[in-house]
Amino acid sequence: MRITQSETCRNFASDLETLNDVYYKISRQVSSGKRLTQLSDSPEGSADLLSLTDLATDIDQFRSSADTVSYFLGTADSVLNEVNNLFTSVAVVPWVWAAALRLIVKSWAPRKIFLF
Numbered sequence: 733m734r735i736t737q738s739e740t741c742r743n744f745a746s747d748l749e750t751l752n753d754v755y756y757k758i759s760r761q762v763s764s765g766k767r768l769t770q771l772s773d774s775p776e777g778s779a780d781l782l783s784l785t786d787l788a789t790d791i792d793q794f795r796s797s798a799d800t801v802s803y804f805l806g807t808a809d810s811v812l813n814e815v816n817n818l819f820t821s822v823a824v825v826p827w828v829w830a831a832a833l834r835l836i837v838k839s840w841a842p843r844k845i846f847l848f
Contacts, residue, residue: 812836 815836 815832819832
C-alpha cells in the first residue's frame with residue numbers, strides 16, 4: 733500500500749486537531765479548578781454530581797424542618813415552664829391544675845408539624 737504525502741498531511745492535521753481538543757479540555761479544567769466543566773466530560777461523573785446535588789437538597793430540607801420543629805418545641809417548653817411557674821407560685825387546687833393542663837394540651841393538639 734502506498735502512502736502519499738497528502739495522506740500523511742491529512743493524518744497529521746487530524747492528530748493535531750485531536751491534540752488541540754484535548755489541550756483545550758484540560759486547559760478549561762485547570763483554569764476552573766473543576767474536573768467536570770460540561771456534562772459530556774464524564775457521563776458517570778455527571779450522574780454522580782446530579783445525585784450529590786439531589787442529596788444536598790434533601791439535607792437542606794431536613795435541616796430546615798429540624799430547625800422548625802426545634803423552634804416549636806422550644807416555644808412549647810417555654811409556655812409549659814411559665815404555666816408551671818404560675819401554678820407553683822399560687823396555691824392551686826389539683827383539679828384546677830389538671831383542667832389547665834387539659835386546655836394547654838388541647839390547644840396544641842390540632843397543630844401538625846410537617847417534616848417534609
